[in-house]
Amino acid sequence: xxxxxxxxxxxxxxxxxxxxxxxxxxxxxxxxxxxxxxxxxxxxxxxxxxxxxxxxxxxxxxxxxxxxxxxxxxxxxxxxxxxxxxxxxxxxxxxxxxxxxxxxxxxxxxxxxxxxxxxxxxxxxxxxxxxxxxxxxxxx
Ligand code: 5GP
Ligand code: ZN
Numbered sequence: 495x496x497x498x499x500x501x502x503x504x505x506x507x508x509x510x511x512x513x514x515x516x517x518x519x520x521x522x523x524x525x526x527x528x529x530x531x532x533x534x535x536x537x538x539x540x541x542x543x544x545x546x547x548x549x550x551x552x553x554x555x556x557x558x559x560x561x562x563x564x565x566x567x568x569x570x571x572x573x574x575x576x577x578x579x580x581x582x583x584x585x586x587x588x589x590x591x592x593x594x595x596x597x598x599x600x601x602x603x604x605x606x607x608x609x610x611x612x613x614x615x616x617x618x619x620x621x622x623x624x625x626x627x628x629x630x631x632x633x634x
Pocket of ligand 2 (some may be wrong): 524525526527528565566567617618
């Protein structure tokens with residue numbers, strides 16, 4: 495059971511407070527919001543009303559695509575239960591792009607980096623879709 499406050503939501507269990515990162519967000523600060531709004535260019539491979547996919551500017555594999563929600567959410571830590579469908583749509587977009595790029599059958603990797611310790615540099619959630627070369631494990 496969740497109770498809403500203007501900027502914070504609090505679980506009745508008292509275990510955690512989570513910031514609400516959307517609604518009032520100033521998208522002029524976010525490069526991926528600008529791409530979603532068409533204000534800066536990107537090589538867009540797929541889009542619908544909720545998500546879009548575009549090529550990474552600094553590719554780490556022959557295919558390196560980023561899937562983002564149009565709506566600003568800073569990190570995976572900020573996801574709310576009502577975002578479940580949106581994250582599912584990101585996975586479906588990744589599947590579509592992988593098929594378009596011809597890497598669906600050979601295999602590809604999807605990655606969300608969450609916060610600086612995991613390598614997140616753009617604080618608008620994004621799923622990396624990497625393929626076209628062997629992927630190793632552990633990822634490092
Ligand atoms: P992160 O390090 O946050 O997981 O991933 C951010 C990714 O965004 C990086 O792989 C970086 O190359 C990519 N990136 C950063 N700025 C831009 C940009 O303006 N356009 C595109 N297409 N990719 C970007
Ligand atoms: Zn954003």
